[in-house]
Amino acid sequence: MGLFKNQLANVVEWEEYRDDVIFYKWNNSEIKKGSRLIIRPGQDAIFLYNGVTEGVFEKEGNYDIESDIMPFLSTLKGFKFGFNSGIRAEVIFINTKEFTMKWGTKQAVNLPTPALPGGMPIRANGTFQFKVGSYQMLIDKVAGIKKQYTTEEVRERVLSVLNQLLLRWIVREGKDMFNIQANAVEISEGIMGELNTELEKIGLAATGFQIDSVSYPEEVQEMVTKVAGQSMVGDMGRYQQMAMIDAMTNTSNNGGGNNMAADMASMQMGMMMGQQMVNQMQNAMQGQNNQNIAQGQVQNTASNVQPQSQPQPQAEQPAGGVPNFCPNCGQKTEGSKFCPNCGQKLVP
Known part of the structure; x- marks a missing residue:
């Protein structure tokens, strides 16, 4: 009798559990007397009978269905297992993880x-x-x-x-x-x-x-990257100089004269640097010329301004009344009453 009873018993569980499965439906056969329900961590079990939910069990563990589960089912709580009778119910296992x-x-x-x-x-x-x-x-x-x-x-x-x-x-x-x-x-x-x-x-x-x-x-994407790089550099002249130096440094480290492509790149960079230096010198000379022209214009303007007539200095008048110098021509009078040069009367 005991052997026959064990043949009727079964285990309701999610045997082939997978992390990528959201739920698994157990409906292999009817639930027999003596069957057990196994709920593992991260699982919930839902009993359905004729498509209607009878109960939801959320606590992990190993349960005897007749004594631990049946009393909590909605319409099957009074069901009695017979010798050959079982419940044709479904159990859905839910994966509760995120x-x-x-x-x-x-x-x-x-x-x-x-x-x-x-x-x-x-x-x-x-x-x-x-x-x-x-x-x-x-x-x-x-x-x-x-x-x-x-x-x-x-x-x-x-x-x-x-x-x-x-x-x-x-x-x-x-x-x-x-x-x-x-x-x-x-x-x-x-x-x-x-x-x-x-x-x-x-x-x-x-x-x-x-x-x-x-x-x-x-x-x-290339356009966005280029614009972002330019905005970060700011001074494009300095950026070009840095790019030239980096290119020449890389050329030197890669073998220099042994590599034709590297030599040509170095030559081109040298020509670019030389041209840049010439341009800078020309700009400096042009600036100096502009400054000289501006100074010349200022001097010409100053030379065209007529000087104001200066008042003639008053001849010194000695105590005797005869001036030492002629007030008309500036000749020294040597005490005479008349200028020896222009004949101007010196005494009033």
Whole structure:
């Protein structure tokens, strides 16, 4: 009798557990008298009878179904196992962990821009997280027709709507298409909200969404990199000098005269430096010439100004009344009353 009883017993468990499986449906055969339920860490077990949820068991452990499970089932709590009778019930095991998946745009997302009639094509990638949110919705929408459900199936569902969500949150919020990375947190939060609404339809819940990188067409990326480099350098003359020195240093380190290409590069750099020095000398000379011309113009202007007539110095008048010098011609009078040179009367 004991041997026959052991043949009727079975174990209800998720034997082939996989991290990428969201749920597993056990429906191998009917549950016999003496059967046991095994719930492992990170699992919940849901009993269904005739498609109706009878009970949800969340605590891990090894349970006797007749004594530990049956008393808690909704409509089967009074069920009595017979010698050959069992319960044709289903048990769905739920993976309760949070799943992390990578995503990437299948096709380029064309962002509208007046400069490009077809839009600016961009690509993006990142990660998102989700977990089971509603057991009953998951059973009604997915578990009723599937024996198991994988994370790859969820990823395909997310990718089918992701391009639209990216376009909506970048364009609608008026974000600069060249600064998406700077606004990635705000854009990600908006996308996660709408993505959660989409996943709730099948009993899942989005718990996170991240944008790791955004890529542009190669030509646009090169242009952005060049503009960024120029803005960082500031003094383009100094940048050119540094580039010449680096090129010549690299040429010297790579063998110099033994490499024809290196020699020609060095010659070209030398000619460029020589031409730059000539240009600088010419500019300096031109500046000096301009300065000399300006000084000459100032001198000519000064020479054209007529000097004002200076008042003649008054002849010194000695005590005797005769001046020492003629006030008319400046000749020394030597005490005479009349100028010996012009005859001017010296005494009034």
